[in-house]
Each structure stands twice: as C-alpha cells, then as structure tokens.
Amino acid sequence: MPESKTAHIDYFPQGWSEEVHDDYYIEWVYSEDPTILVRLDGTTGEEYTVTPITGVNASGEEFVTKPLSDLSREEAFEVAITLVYAINGTVGRLERQSEFTGESA
Numbered sequence: 001m002p003e004s005k006t007a008h009i010d011y012f013p014q015g016w017s018e019e020v021h022d023d024y025y026i027e028w029v030y031s032e033d034p035t036i037l038v039r040l041d042g043t044t045g046e047e048y049t050v051t052p053i054t055g056v057n058a059s060g061e062e063f064v065t066k067p068l069s070d071l072s073r074e075e076a077f078e079v080a081i082t083l084v085y086a087i088n089g090t091v092g093r094l095e096r097q098s099e100f101t102g103e104s105a
C-alpha cells in the first residue's frame with residue numbers, strides 16, 4: 001500500500017493516488033477512473049469538509065453525495081480515508097476481485 005504524505009493517514013489503498021495541493025486541500029483519486037475521488041477541503045477556515053465524488057456527468061458536473069462539513073482536521077482525515085477504503089472495496093466487489101468477494105483466485 002502506498003504511504004501517505006499527510007500527518008494523519010499512514011497508508012491508502014493500492015490503485016489510488018494522493019494529491020496534496022496544500023496542507024488544507026487534499027484529494028485521493030482512483031487511478032482507473034480519475035472522476036472518482038475523495039476531497040478534503042479545509043481552505044475556508046478552521047472547519048473541514050470531506051466530499052466523496054463518484055463521477056462526472058456529460059456537462060462536467062461532479063456527482064457529489066452529501067459533503068460532510070464542520071469537521072475538525074483530525075475528523076476530516078478519518079472520514080476521508082474511511083470513504084476511500086469504502087469506495088475501493090465497493091469497486092473491488094463490483095469488479096469481482098477475489099480480495100473483496102472472498103472467492104479464491
């Protein structure tokens with residue numbers, strides 16, 4: 001697993017990249033489909049927002065589920081990495097990867 005460049009996360013799943021734009025704006029992007037990502041944004045003040053994005057429509061608008069807002073920095077990192085692993089596991093099951101289905105390879 002790749003090592004995180006952040007102070008609050010040790011590792012993130014293989015097949016994802018970590019884009020640290022600055023200390024307050026970080027994205028974890030699914031390598032096979034860069035329209036799937038989790039964005040951590042603390043640029044608006046002391047509170048952070050984590051937004052899971054699961055694609056882009058034909059107009060270029062991101063498919064966003066409800067952003068999680070008003071989080072502390074530590075909470076935001078915990079939520080972000082939980083979402084990354086959840087999305088990663090879902091993709092793995094949908095792609096029938098044995099690691100996620102329990103089936104032998």
